[in-house]
Amino acid sequence: MHATTVLCVRQDGKVVIGADGQVTFQNIVLKHTTKKIRRLYNEKVLAGFAGATSDAFALFQRFEAKLEEYNGNIARAAVELSKDWRTDKVLRRLEAMLIVANDEKMFILSGTGDIIEPDENVLAIGSGGPFAQAAALALSRETKLDARAIVEKALAIAADICIYTNRNFTVEEL
Secondary structure: OOOOOEEEEEEOOEEEEEEOOOEEEOOEEEEOOOOOEEEEOOOOEEEEEEEOHHHHHHHHHHHHHHHHHOOOOHHHHHHHHHHHHHHOOOHHHOOEEEEEEOOOOEEEEEOOOOEEOOOOOEEEEOOOHHHHHHHHHHHHHHOOOOHHHHHHHHHHHHHHHOOOOOOOOEEEEO
């Protein structure tokens, strides 16, 4: 997935997800202030998306339904959504990726059935994701910044490098 940056960092008991606000279509910027982060399950879970917006909204709804079904168990909800995503004819065509996180776990979910839990407490998706992830890892290892400051600084670095990432950030914290 390209054309965005979404970054999640867990540090010192805080979970923070941030994303840029740019929406592009081919080589045109259509919108500068999109919110790509959602609070789910009674505001106990954060989720961010990269990819087609309508597809991501459909996935947010399905994921929240799974959270409800499994009483907020984020790992079980992730597995069950991924199973549906791979096997359902309609869901299989959705073009998006999700980062989901709560105070205990964080995952990347993809339509290929991937459920990726990081080795370190940093995850990123989108075209600017590798830049933001590298910056966040360096900041978390080498500074005493809190999770929110790491997310904000890493997103700014990604925005300097990735043409599909702007500086209209949305940042949410648990």
